[in-house]
Amino acid sequence: MRKKTLLLVALLGGTVIAAEDVRQLAKLPPQAEINLREEMRVSLLQLNEVISLVVAGKVKEAGELAEKELGISAMGKNRALPLEARPGANMPPGMHQIGQEGHKDASAFAAIAATGDREKALAAIPKMTASCIACHYSYRIR
Numbered sequence: 357m358r359k360k361t362l363l364l365v366a367l368l369g370g371t372v373i374a375a376e377d378v379r380q381l382a383k384l385p386p387q388a389e390i391n392l393r394e395e396m397r398v399s400l401l402q403l404n405e406v407i408s409l410v411v412a413g414k415v416k417e418a419g420e421l422a423e424k425e426l427g428i429s430a431m432g433k434n435r436a437l438p439l440e441a442r443p444g445a446n447m448p449p450g451m452h453q454i455g456q457e458g459h460k461d462a463s464a465f466a467a468i469a470a471t472g473d474r475e476k477a478l479a480a481i482p483k484m485t486a487s488c489i490a491c492h493y494s495y496r497i498r
């Protein structure tokens with residue numbers, strides 16, 4: 357029952373947001389936008405890999421992949437690029453902060469997964485994906 361109510365609230369919330377887009381526009385330079393969107397698609401792929409590994413009982417591998425691809429270890433990849441090609445450097449501070457928190461949350465997940473405890477790793481997944489939602493519901497780039 358409670359789950360159904362939550363789902364309904366989520367759906368209604370989604371409808372409201374679709375009707376009047378209240379997300380803040382964070383216009384990025386064209387190359388930064390291209391790079392951001394490519395990184396996003398890779399993040400989604402890697403996230404799915406991480407979840408699949410946990411489900412398959414390969415919990416430590418899931419942790420290693422999460423740290424490498426989504427965690428603090430994955431930060432600063434674009435540092436060598438020109439400023440106009442770097443997504444993070446062109447984000448408003450609030451948006452950038454959500455991104456950084458997301459990397460930290462993925463590392464926190466990785467630390468839990470490193471123990472090999474599947475139940476704890478499963479329970480930690482929503483905290484890792486929360487930043488994806490937080491940013492997508494707060495910011496758009498076009």
Ligand code: HEC
Pocket residue numbers: 393394396397399400403426451452454455458485487488489491492495496497498
């Ligand atoms: C700091 C903000 C931020 C975080 C954190 C974030 N995203 Fe995104 N993401 C964006 C923005 C902005 C867009 C582009 C939205 C638009 O087109 O206006 C986007 C687009 C995407 C897209 C579509 C890419 C395309 O080809 O257009 C995917 C897939 C995606 N994100 C996945 C994820 C996943 C998975 C996570 C979490 C692991 C995540 N994102 C975390 C900001 C973020």
